[in-house]
Amino acid sequence: MSSVSCLLHEDQFLCSICLDVFRDPVSTPCGHNFCNTCIIDHWNSNDKYQCPMCKEAFATRPDLKVNTLLSEMVAQFRQSAQQKARSSSSSSSSSEQQVFKAGEVPCDVCTETKLKALKSCLVCLTSYCETHLEPHLTASSLKRHQLIDPVENLEDRMCPKHDKPLELFCKTDQTFVCLLCHVSDHKMHDVVPLEKEYGEKKVKLWKTEAEIEQIIQKRQLKIQEITRSVDLGKEDADRQVAEGVRVFTALKESVERGLNKLIQTIEVSQEMAQKQAEVLIKELEQEISELKKRSSEVEHLLRSKDYLHLLRSFQSFKSAPHTKDWTEVSVCQSYEGTVVRNVRQLEETISKEILKLLPVAELKRVQRYAVDVTLDPDAAQAELRLSDDGKEVNHCGGKKKNLPDNPERFTNRTFVLGKQGFSAGKFYYEVQVKGKINWDLGVVRESINRKGGISMSPQYGYWAICLRNGNRYNAHADPPVSLSLKSVPQKVGVFVDYEEGLISFYDVDDAALIYSFTGCSFNGKLLPFFSPCNNDGGKNSAPLIICPVKA
Structure with missing residues (x-):
């Protein structure tokens, strides 16, 4: 038997409940082993009979039998451990490493040179060095005494x-x-054994440790978010500076003052954002440091097997340090329109040159918010034909397809929507209208009416412009607004700033603003809106084409 026990690791002789060497080991019907007292106390403190290891539930309390084979192996293991302890004690009991030092617990039995205590006995209320601990490891009457890591002030117990x-x-x-x-x-x-209360408090400490770890992870994610925000802000700042250099260089020395002001404004804003981010990161790191410190304290308590020490510490222990709610905290950076605002402040003498440069700069600005839009076949009216890639739509010439009349589909008007919806931020897309004499473009609320008669205006959830008869442009406002354009657009850009309540339409080739809806109020998703209108005997057969944006 001794040869067999020597092949086994110490962990295989430990009860998973008390984490100590088995005492009177018994086996449950599922095959797991526990101390007889431990499993009985466990079932007494729970409403159902369940194995603590595999969680198998038993209808009635199992009739536990002592595992004789395991008992013999445990006895052999204890004997082997005692022999090792005696051998170690005899060979090194007087070594320098065993001598009691400041900050350590001394052996209470040593009379001359005080040696370092190895264990404290809660029954004898005495701390023992390796040599004087031997009786507790060999004498049957002392084996049942509870030994813990050495502690001072045993009388306090x-x-x-x-x-x-x-x-x-x-x-x-x-x-x-x-x-x-x-x-x-x-x-x-309501009085319970220390061991039971120890177990309950330990469970709470585990939960506290998990909560602290989650808080730490949230703070680390917030640091990543802030760092990413700063990086994106820096990229935006770099783009704006480059654009400002291009614009003001074209105006030469007369606009040098405006260029310097632009760069300074962006750099100061970026520096303030950087400093704000550093302060937030430092505060987050401080919270993480405090949380890790508290986590370390929890971990130290969790490793303790000293019931009284853990319970006393738990009474004065706070679950987690007070931390700030970082959910809505972010680094606010916006360089939107910086170039435009600075250029518009230039002297009247260079206004003509500014008017040439501003539309191009403005179009390039909004093109940075380009999104990939595809047409939704479930929303397309039955007379419309969509390309396989969802980028083109035209009218079939009066031939209605047999399509299911689902709630999303338009029934009477030749309308179709984009699949992608937007409920925040900015987005931009471009549509080729070349060769057409009638079309409608814009955005709509997702909740618009799609059946029967439809009124197109912001009041009913439509923000769109249109071409009629090849030469008449209108904005579907209330009342409608007639638009006067210098040239016929071949490609129209649509830009939306959800938070600003702005929808703008651009002639992409001329970099000219066609029309803007301002002061809009949105709620819910906005969807891109398209209408190629009727075929008109082939005169209006050209498709509307969603084009890739070339900034």
């Missing part, structure tokens, strides 16, 4: 009233009591 060990915890009074306290002053109170 005795009841001052009855001079008995503090073995119980009164939940009613939240205090430690001895057996005599229980039958006298705390007879009608």
Whole structure:
């Protein structure tokens, strides 16, 4: 048997409940082993009979039998451990490493040179070095004494009233009591063994540790978010500076003052954002440091097998340090329109040159928000034909397809929507209208009416412009607005700033603004809107084509 036990690791002789070497090991029907007392106490404190290891539930409390084979192996293991302890004690009991040092617990039995205590006995209320601990490892009467890592002030673990060990915890009074306290002053109170209370508090500590770890992870993610925001802001700043250089260089020395002001404004804003980010990151790192410190304290308590020490520490232990709510915290950076605002402040003498440069700069600005839009076949009216890639739409010439009349589909008007919806931020896309004499373009609310008669205006969720008869441009406002354009657009850009309540249309080739809806109020998703209109006997057969944006 000894040869077999030597092949096994110490962990295989530990009860998974008390984490100590088995005492009177018993086996459950599922095949797992526990100390007899541990499994009984576990079932007494729970509503159902379940294996703590595999969670298998039993209808009735199993009739536990002592595992004789495991008992013999545990006995062999204990004997082997004792022999090793005696051998180690005899060879090094007087070595320099064993001598008691400041900050360590001394052996209470040593009379001359005090040696370092290896264990403290909660029954004897005495701390022992390796040599004086031997009787507790060999004498059968002492083996049942509870040994813990060496601690000072063992007398503090005795009841001052009855001079008995503090073995119980009164939940009613939240205090430690001895057996005599229980039958006298705390007879009608909720009193449990220290071990049980230790287990409950340890579970709470595990939960606290998990909560702290989650908070740490959230703070680390917030740091990444802030860092990413700063990086994106820097890229935006670099683009704006480059654009400003291009514009003001074209105006030569007369606009040098405006160029310097632009660069300074962006750099100051970026520097302020950088400083703000550094302050936030430093604050987050401080919180993380405090949380890690608290986590370390929790981890130290979790490793402790000293019931009384853990419970006492738990009473003064706070779940987690107070931390700031970072959910809405971010680094605010916006360089939107910086170039435009600075250029518009230039002297009247260079206004003509500015008017040439501004539309190009403005179009390039909005083109940075380009999105990939595809047509939604489930929304297309039955007379419309969509390309396989969802980028083109035209009218079939009066031939209606047999399509399911789903709620998303337009029934009477030759309309189709984009698949992609937007409920925040900015977005931009371009549509080729070349060769057409009638069309409608814009955005609509997702909730618009798609059946029967439809009124096109912002009041009903439509923000769109149109071409009629090849020469008449209108904005579907209330009332409609007639538009006067210098040239016929071949490609129209649509830009939306959701938060600003702005929808603008551009002649892409001329970099000219066609029309803007301003002061709009949005709620819910906005969807790109297209109408190639009727075929008109082939005169309007050209498709509307969603084009890739070339900034």
